[in-house]
Amino acid sequence: MKRTTILLGSLAVMLLMAACSGGGFKKTKSGLLYKVISDGKGKAAQRGQVLKFHVSQRIKGGSKDSLLGETYGKMPSYAQVDSIGPMYHPAEIFPLLRKGDSAVVVMLADTLFKKNPGGLPPFIGKKDKIFITFKILDVFTADSLAQKDQMAESTKEQARQQVEQEKAAAEGEKLKGPAAKEIEDYLAKNKIVTQKTPGGTYVEIKEQGTGMQAAAGKKIAVKYTGKLFPSGKQFESNMDGSRPPYELVLGTGSVIPGWDEGLAYFKKGGKGTLYIPFFQAYGDRPGPGQKPHESLIFDVEVVEVADAPAPTAPAPQPGTPPQGH
16 A cells, blocks of 8 residues: 555656646746646635645756655645745745645756855755645644644554564564675685674774774774775775774764674774674665665774773764764
8 A cells, every 4th residue: 555655646746747848837926936736626725724745856957857755655744824925935835725736846946046055955956956746635724633633644654664664674684694694705705804793793804903902982083994895885985084083982882883893803003894784784774875784894994092081971872883974
């Protein structure tokens, strides 16, 4: 059912895209292009009422066609109808919409750059267009009714996410063995000698180091180059000195487990490579290559090991390794 919903959402977007190429667009006072597909039944939303809708955002420009995100198959969005004036914002068309309507808004990146110089993400080019499509599911006459509905949708969304997480965890368990074997086969083929940590990270020690041991609880500084496994494609590095070594207190869960366990095999001055299976990296979350279940390689150099200062605040929550996250 979920897959069908997502496909229907994508189909609606495609149909609206096709409508865009056919013309028939109007402009708001701010110059925003829009088109509403409606049966004309019912009253248009009034100021103070709340729209419940699915939304999809896509960037198009040249050969670029990138989906930024959509709510189809997930929790709907809610927004109050208001008279916002000519702000070059999709909310300008909210007072025109009815329950059951579909709509598309086209925002020109060049206009956005003029209105927000330096305030747009780098992946949006000045010649791009941002297509925002809506499907109006309901219109609530009172905020209290919208809140009640939102709570019900939130409960359903939590259940959906729970199912998704359980499915991902089950899939991850199935992939653990093959992921470890893939790394082991790679190491054997290339005659790389490693030590295996309790959690399953493979540590190649090229230079042990001669200083203090990088044990749990020690503050360390690391130079590194991160690469995807098995392609070896580099995704980040501070080895060239363009950025300072990455500092952390080892064993506190502030980085991925593969780092916490693998770096403890070195002393100050140590150099080597960590071969980290996905379950010691980002698990079922998207990794540096933007995919779940990604195994990684890190060339590392432990440039400093010292006693950590006494904590003055709660320990950091489990997070991610560096690479710009």
